Amino acid sequence: MKIARQNNTLLASTLILLLGIVYAVTAVAQDQSGPSVSDNVQDLKQRVIELNRDLFILEEELLFPANTQVAVFLSMDVGEFFQLDAVNLKIDGKEVSNYLYTEKQVDALFRGGIQRLHIGNVRSGEHEITAFFTGRGPQGRDYRRAVSHTFTKGGDIKYLELQIRDSIQLHQPALTVKEWQ
Amino acid sequence: MASVLRQLAVLVCALSCAALSAAADKKDPPSAANALGYGVMLYEYFQRNHFEALREYSIAEKRQELYGHGSYPKLLEGGISLAFGMDRKAESVFDELLNGSYSEGVQNQAWFYLGKIAYQRSNYERSREVLGEIGPALPNKLQNEYRSLVSQLALRYEDFNHAEAAFERIEANSPFKPYTTFNIGAAYQKRFIRSRYAGAENNDWYPATLKLDEAAELALRFDRAGATGEQGDDEFKSLADRALLAAGYALLQGERYDAAIDRFKRVRLQGPYAAQAMLGYGWAEVEQERFTEALTPWEHLIDQSLISPAVQEAYVGIPYVYEKLGAKSKALSGFEFAADKYQQELRSIENAVQNLRSANMIDLFVVEQDQGFVDWVAAHDNLVLNPQSPYLTELLAGHEFQAALTDLRDLYALQQNLESWQRKVATFQFALESRHAAREAVRVGDKQQLLEQIDSLQAVRSDAYERLSLIESNSDAVSLLPREKQRTARKSQALASDARALIAAQGGDPQGSGMQDLVNKAQWAEFLAGVALWDAHEEYSKNAWQIRKDLQIIDDMLEQMEQRKNNIEHILSEQLDVKRYTERITEASKKLEDTLAANQQGIDIAQQALSDLAIAKLSQHYRSIQAHLAQTRLAITRLYDINAAELDSAMESGAENVNEVAP
Incomplete structure (x- = not known):
């Protein structure tokens, strides 16, 4: 009799264990109380995002005023002929950025993201930008190519976009520099 | 919430x-x-x-x-x-x-x-x-x-x-297919368990098993197809394990023991559900009175940490099986061993609670703080936990705790972000002052210098144009000759002119004394002047073109300087509102300070909440161990009672025998 009772007790705890297994996937906590740590964290996140935005804009206005600012972006369209490893960027022969890409970053570019590669100051007048791309080209071979572009810096911010595109006809990546107005 | x-x-x-x-x-x-x-x-x-x-x-x-x-x-x-x-x-x-x-x-x-x-x-x-x-x-x-x-x-x-x-x-x-069917199976199972507790008749274990089997099959199909989910490469294997485990328990409740064993055996041994599967496997054997077979999985279980409820139960299950097998002595020592283990575990929990009360939660759980924000959706199972707290790591690896920990980590990441801005903002005022100083330098230095250069160049240009215009209108080819040739031509003309004047002053008789020599010199000077004039006319076009070209260069330089002047004036015309920027910097600094303070307060609250949650979890675990310990102590007492009764009986029986043989 005692053993039978013990067996029942043990099985009952097994059932509790089983409930745990089932609830692990489907249950959602029933906590319906008012403002919580999470609400507080959400408020703080929003506050910090807005503050970051304002500080970013203030920083740009102070350190990179429009009449000297040049901002360089990198984008990739399709990118099947080129697996990007690194970009070395020079303005007027002076290196301003040397960037190594992670797989995640390349994937983000491949999916349509645009990287803000460099932001700096130049005097008004003519300048030359040169970008050296290294990575894997068609058939997985080592690939290194450069693209140069001359631009005139005026009173407004100069936006330049380094574009990596696929040239279907040539079965090669095509590298270009686009000036944004 | x-x-x-x-x-x-x-x-x-x-x-x-x-x-x-x-x-x-x-x-x-x-x-x-x-x-x-x-x-x-x-x-x-x-x-x-x-x-x-x-x-x-x-x-x-x-x-x-x-x-x-x-x-x-x-x-x-x-x-x-x-x-x-x-x-x-x-x-x-x-x-x-x-x-x-x-x-x-x-x-x-x-x-x-x-x-x-x-x-x-x-x-x-x-x-x-x-x-x-x-x-x-x-x-x-x-x-x-x-x-x-x-x-x-x-x-x-x-x-x-x-x-x-x-x-x-x-x-x-x-991928929603296996998850949804799992959830339907799990819902049937929950209803079955509730009915069972309420004492009502219910056969939901059967549809539960069907749906859970289907979920396992679908999940394995996804896994074989190479599908990976947000929770890692093993996501579908893990789902299959969970479905098989739940199906095993459903079959156990439905008294389909062999089928239950089949499901439990298919759960991966290296997966997170292995302990529960082994426990269920043992119970399925016990239910069929195959006690020895039940020992195999359970003895394997007791090598693992007591944090797992399955392991806790196995500790008491093993002596229970020995008792069923009639090995009362082994059962007794098994229960005593379990009681010792439970007591040790209770002490560990007490220590863990003490640590939680005194420690910084983030230090206790998170080793790497420089990873920035956590992927809130996907990272709950991936947080880095301090290896020095394995006890907590295992116990608190559940979703609820991990989510609270993620919040705390996010708050620390916010703090790092704010502190980094605070360092930057401290340099903003300096940047503003430098920019202002540079503008002033341009205003009083560069611009003034440039204006003077432009004025001077413009004067040179005007003069050159005037001269060229005069030369062209007078057809003065000599003036366009290089300086040396010009001097020679002009000197020859002057000499010829002087010689002719002298000849005229002496009566103009070329036969006069010394006159022939003067005439010769005059003729030579005229010849030289004529050659120079010839050369000047010969080179007139070329020289005039060269001068125009030089003037064009001066014009280009002037244009560039004008452009530069305009740029400078453009820069200077855009007001650098130092006062307004200073206000913005001050305002940003204040906001940063306030937000950092609010964030610190948030961290304190989150730490407390996390600590409370951890302690609540540990207390729950404590109570569970206490229940097992009480159960075990009862069993020990019961076995001692049985032993004592048997001993009494044996002694009585022995006494009777003694009586029988005694003289």
């Missing part, structure tokens, strides 16, 4: 949306971002840098760089907010999309996400109401998730027919 939202993200997103949307994203062709700001936001979003993506969104929105992408930016803002654990923000974004200015498809998506948020908050009525607003134009990529959600909701109301119907409409290649 905190746990609700986190569990929501873990459940709904991890089970469904994140896995599916990520998979869908991968397959979609890359889209060209028409505006740089939007593209930069996408770059962060695709890397799951949610904080950075929201920051970039906010910047792009303020700079009006989100044009040309329709409603996508807004939908993305909502989605990223949800993924970053900001469901209230997400809700307001989706509400905004319902203001009537967006297409039906977009509004349907907004309704869908609002329904999902309500579900995540356990507000099932609201969720049902909101999902009911969705029309036929819901995008295909959300259809399967929507059906899964509808099925989940139906299960909340035990409407199995509706849940099944929604499940049937989920496409076979959708």
Whole structure:
């Protein structure tokens, strides 16, 4: 009799264990109380995002005023002929950025993201930008190519976009520099 | 509420949306971002840098760089907010999309996400109401998730027919398929267990088993096809294990012991459900009175940590089996061993609670603090836990605790971000003053110098033009000759002229004394002057062209200098409002300070909440061990009672025998 009772007790705890297994996937906590740590964290996140935005804009206005600012972006369209490893960027022969890409970053570019590669100051007048791309080209071979572009810096911010595109006809990546107005 | 939202993200997103949307994203062709700001936001979003993506969104929105992408930016803002654990923000974004200015498809998506948020908050009525607003134009990529959600909701109301119907409409290649069927099976099982406790007749264990078997089969099919989810490469293997485990227990309750054993044996030994499977395996053997067979899995279990409820139960299960096998002595020592273990475990828990009360939670659990923000949806199982606290690591690795820990980590990441800005802002005033000084230098130095240079060059230019014009009008070719030749020509002319004057002064008789020599010199000088004039006319065009070319160079230089002057004037004309910038810097510093203080307060609250949660979990574990210990002590007492009774009986029997043989 005692053993039978013990067996029942043990099985009952097994059932509790089983409930745990089932609830692990489907249950959602029933906590319906008012403002919580999470609400507080959400408020703080929003506050910090807005503050970051304002500080970013203030920083740009102070350190990179429009009449000297040049901002360089990198984008990739399709990118099947080129697996990007690194970009070395020079303005007027002076290196301003040397960037190594992670797989995640390349994937983000491949999916349509645009990287803000460099932001700096130049005097008004003519300048030359040169970008050296290294990575894997068609058939997985080592690939290194450069693209140069001359631009005139005026009173407004100069936006330049380094574009990596696929040239279907040539079965090669095509590298270009686009000036944004 | 905190746990609700986190569990929501873990459940709904991890089970469904994140896995599916990520998979869908991968397959979609890359889209060209028409505006740089939007593209930069996408770059962060695709890397799951949610904080950075929201920051970039906010910047792009303020700079009006989100044009040309329709409603996508807004939908993305909502989605990223949800993924970053900001469901209230997400809700307001989706509400905004319902203001009537967006297409039906977009509004349907907004309704869908609002329904999902309500579900995540356990507000099932609201969720049902909101999902009911969705029309036929819901995008295909959300259809399967929507059906899964509808099925989940139906299960909340035990409407199995509706849940099944929604499940049937989920496409076979959708990862929602195995999860949804698992959830239906689990719902049957829950109903069965509740009925069993209530003493009611119920056979739901059977449909539960069917659905759970189906879930395991589907999950393994996905795994074989190489599908990976947001929770890692083993996601579908893990789901299959969970389904097999639940099916095993359902069959155990349905008294289908061999079938239950079959399911338990198929659970991976290296997976997280192995301990529960081994426990169930043992019970299935016990139920068939195959006691020796039950010992194998349970003895394997007691090598593991007592944190697992399955292991706790195995400690008491083993001596129970020995007792059933009639090995009372072994049973007694087994119960005593279990009691010792339970007592040790209780002391460990007491120590752990002490540590929790005195330690900084983040130090206790998180080793690496420099990883930035946590992927709120996907990272709950991946947080780095301090290896020096394995006890806590294992016990507190559940979703609820992990979600609270993620919140705390996010707060620390916010703190790092704010501190980094604080260091930068300290240099802003210096940058402003430097810029102001540079502008002043341009104003008083560069500009003045440039103006003087321009004036001087303009004077040179005017003079040169005047001279050229005069030379051309007088046909004065000699003036265009190089300086040396010019001097020779002019000197020859002067000499000839002087000689002719002398000859004239002496009466003009060439035969006179010394006159012949003077005439010869005059003729030679005239010859030289004539040659020079000839050369000058010969080179006139070339020399005139060269001078014009030089003048053109001067003009170009002047133009460049004028342009530079204009640029300088443009720069100087744009007012550098030092006062306004100083105000903005001061305001930013103040906001940073206030936000850091609020964040620190948030950290303190989150630490306390996490500590309370951990202590509550440990207390729960403590009570469970205490219950096992009490059970074990009862068993020990009972066995001693039996032994004592048997000894008495034996002694009585012995005495009788002695009596019998005694003389």
